[in-house]
Amino acid sequence: MTASEQASGAAQRWVLQFCHGYDGPFLDCARQYAVLFKGSPYKVCTVYLTGKPSAEVERGSASDEVIFLDYSSAQVRGLKLGAIRDLRRIAASRDFGLCIAHRFKPIYVALLGSRLPVIGVHHAFGDYKRRSRQMFANLFRKRLMLLGVSNAVRDDMRACLSDWPTERIETLYNRIDVASVQADQVSREAAREHLALPQDAWVVGNVGRLHPDKDQATLIRGFAQALPQLPTGSLLVIMGSGRLEADLKALAAELGVSESVRFLGQVSNARRYFKAFDVFALTSDHEPFGMVLLEAMAAGVPVLATDCGGAPEVVCEPQALFPLGDAATLASRLSVVSSTDWKPIEHGVKGCFTDEGAHACFWSRPGVVCLAQSRKP
Missing domain, CATH: 3.40.50.2000 (Glycogen Phosphorylase B;)
Known part of the structure; x- marks a missing residue:
């Protein structure tokens, strides 16, 4: 009806x-x-x-x-x-x-x-x-x-x-209004220029408040573990601000990856620049849905996400999920994505979204x- x-x-x-x-x-x-x-x-x-x-x-x-x-x-x-x-x-x-x-x-x-x-x-x-x-x-x-x-x-x-x-x-x-989101997203080259990122780097992206709910600490640990297997000059780029910024920067320093982790702060209309990423990683501990996953998928970017909350319903691909807080499995997923043409999520957003x-x-x-x-x- x-x-x-x-x-x-x-x-x-x-x-x-x-x-x-x-x-x-x-x-x-x-x-x-x-x-x-x-x-x-x-x-x-x-x-x-x-x-x-x-x-x-x-x-x-x-x-x-x-x-x-x-x-x-x-x-x-x-x-x-x-x-x-x-x-x-x-x-x-x-x-x-x-x-x-x-x-x-x-x-x-x-x-x-x-x-x-x-x-x-x-x-x-x-x-x-x-x-x-x-x-x-x-x-x-x-x-x-x-x-x-x-x-x-x-x-x-x-x-x-x-x-x-x-x-x-x-x-x-x-x-999302897929056509509208895609029309707003700029090219990979323009996105990287705007964000001051090297054009030839392999980039892991994340967008969210710097808050315990988003668990960027696991993201940084997983990236640090994967970095020796990732392409030379790989970067982790985090858009967002919050009370954990100093703690997360200290963690990156402790793990010896400060030079490879970029904290960009709050970026206006962040989804406009998602094509700057080679993979998008969401490490939230109880994301009710995960709208950023749809926006990354609309940009044609592979996504990885924790196997909890609403994220598995959006991702629907077992090999693109990893257990909450499991930095080692995240590191393995990042290594696989960087070394092959593996695209765990089909380009395009499913009709129900x-x-x-x-x-x-x-x-x-x-x-x-x-x-x-x-x-x-």
Whole structure:
């Protein structure tokens, strides 16, 4: 059943999309869900709880209307009564049929501030570990459906809400607009020039916060172990900033590879330069999904990732995975990739990780169908 069929007879009805903010990947998350309604009778109004008004964000949201509530993080702690009042006013302003809310705070506000069916999208593990959150979800379960960005996130929620029907807790993968991402990515030569990298080096790339969750320490150890087998002049390039920068630099020095590890700091629109890499390595210890893997694959770059969280669902190739914290296996994988034409991931992004694939998947979910039909005019 198509989106148009779900909304038959509902011309000019609206979908309310409610987001905590637009920092980092969450602007694109808003875009991903807005385009699900492209070509349907629904219009999309995206509301950002935090964040200053921005014309760039308006354009990037792919929505018919964008509203910035402009709360600070401090203002949305506690009961969030002001946000609930604001959402109640917005929900009453037009004929909304459905609300899509990203992360727990917007789900909480959407359920208390409206009578709309709510699809809650979860981007992290552990959101329903707390008993209070389980009780809240159970209170509103008749008009709440939950989506995880990977099966790993979905299964985490199902374990916490064990008496929920499975069709009310489902997966809808994160995805990219492949053509747009590829159009934004510059050539290998231009990327290396921008990042001040040698054109002839063999480069291992990584992008992420310098944080324990990303476990770049294992990446540095694995690279150091592999370096004698890698092409002369090989480099490990890490884009990102964070509190572990000094510790990671000290580790590289301790292992004697400081000259071969480049810390580039925060790079604006980092995915634009992914073609600078010969392989992309993700060592995160519990990545809910791993959007950077899709962006690297769109650039035609082989990827390696830890066998945990949502990454195995994206990679789907056993030889491209390695156990969490296993620097020796990572070193072996790097050596193999550098010495052959082995491409563990086929070029191109699988359909379920594209806008087109997600559209069909979203509108085939029984829980989505049930919620969409519950608010027929």
